[in-house]
Amino acid sequence: MTYVSADRVSGPSRRAALAGLVGGAGAAVLAGCTSQGARPANAPTPSGARSPQAQAGDPTPGAMTLFKDPAFNFNGLLALGGSGAGSAEVGEVLTAVNAINKAGLSSQTYVETFRKLGDQLMEPPEGSKPDDQTTRFRALRAAQYYGQALFFVLGSDDPGSEEDLYKAGRGAWDKFCDLCDPAPVKANVPYGKTPLPVWFFRPDPSNTRRPTVILTNGSDGQNVDMWTYGVPAALERGWNALVYDGPGQGQLLFVDQVVFTPTWEKVVGPLVDWLSKRSDVDASKIGLTGLSMAGDLAPRAAAFEDRIAALVAMPGCVDPWLGFPAEIRQILTPSKEETNEIWNKEVVPQLPPDAAATMKKRIEPFSIPAMLSAREGKMFTDFYTPARLIQSLKITDVVPRIKMPTLVLDYEDEQFYPGQAQQMFDTLTAPKDYVKLTAAQGAQLHCSPMAPQLHCEVVFDWLQGTLG
Secondary structure, eight states: OEEEEOOOOOHHHHHHHHHHHHHTHHHHHTTOOSSSSOOOTTOOOGGGOOOSSOOTTOSSOGGGOSSSSHHHHHHHHHHHHGGGGTSSOHHHHHHHHHHHHHHOOSHHHHHHHHHHHHHHHTSOOTTSOOOHHHHHHHHHHHHHHHHHHHHHGGGSSOGGGHHHHHHHHHHHHHHHHHTSSSOOEEEEEOOTTSOEEEEEEOSSSSOOOEEEEEEEOOSSOOHHHHHHTTHHHHHHTTOEEEEEOOTTSHHHHHTTOOOOOSOTHHHHHHHHHHHHTOTTEEEEEEEEEEETTHHHHHHHHHHHOTTOOEEEEESOOSOGGGGSOHHHHTTOOSOHHHHHHIIIIIIGGGOOHHHHHHHHHHHGGGOHHHHHHHHTTOOOSOOHHHHHHHHTTOOTTTGGGOOSOEEEEEETTOOSSTTHHHHHHHHOOSSEEEEEEOGGGTOOSTTOTTOHHHHHHHHHHHHHHHHO
16 A cells, blocks of 8 residues: 555548457457456457466456456456455355356356346245344345346346346345344435435434445446445444435436436535434535545535535546547547447447447446447447547546545556546645555455455545544
8 A cells, every 4th residue: 555645539540540449349348447347458358368377467366366357357356355344255256256167257157147146145045044134144245246247237148137137136235224223214315306315324323413424336336335335334433324326326327217417516415415404414524435436426526515524536537538448439529420420330340249248338327228228139329429428527627626635545456547546636736645555455456346344444544534
């Protein structure tokens, strides 16, 4: 860990770049991702998948390589990392990994294996009558495994089951929450035409005013990830924790069909309103965290919502569009017609199945037509509209507006937004700290998938020191 205080290409050259893209589409498309399931920039294509043995410079050496394909491997590591918070079981995850590898790694085998594991955990264990604690944590692990299956379902043989699979995971999460003591307060916070579902966790049901952290998820995480990356850490320190689905996330995406918005302060503002009215919240001590792409969303909100007392970006992200490979970004032109012609006639016909599935997954939080097409097994035809929406998430110009103390996290071998955490830290004018989690700690890669406990220690020690 290191700790510090304080042209678009046009004409023939673009055509040449596109030729390179369609010639090696798998590598280009899979080179990055908005949150989970991405391929590190230095990873080989599926046709040249690496050996599971450690290699020089490999960010996941030896036993850290569960799958030869880095996209699946990253998700498997996220599941395994949840074990420390009770949102996974080491033996269950490794047994699933072995079964998938034996059957032949693919989206289909991954989805089938983890969905089956989720289904099993929602039933009583064989040979015993479970008490509430057993049922509770089996449901939490089921939520994790349903989430694992959900991430790859668009590349499976049954992409149309996406909404049902989301609902299975949501049902497991709600069952877990109902059995917590005290159970989180569930509510719907007004937001436009579609309210935001929230889960408000408290150490106890008294009216003691406490610091509260709002936990913001990324572009493809599920509520169970907010448990792994914050809820227990908050409760153990006597804090409240608020988990919610925003536009482009969870219920709002998969059921209500609401995509991301660049004005995230309009999402966080109503949450702060709701919290400020509660007798068990110290409204002067409300912190905001943002995991993965929310390392862009939360800072955007904090720049315009001065009731936030402390901010944590995990990692700092100032331009999610740069998380897409340059070859993909070059498809976008000022003309919607030209852009979509390039996409549909020059790029889509050349995309191999794995790259096509990745693009469907990456674009769906930004385009309902893209999501609905993907569920029918089809590729979306309008690249221009979601690409422009992703571009609009750039926050370089608003970071200097942030006034509250801010912690910027970074990760060694950050594969999605390399360099952006440092850029955010350098641009901040507020009181600020920078922490880089490292491979020496087993905390490398985006969001430290193998070290969420260490991750929470860093974040909540800082929040505790900042807000008391």
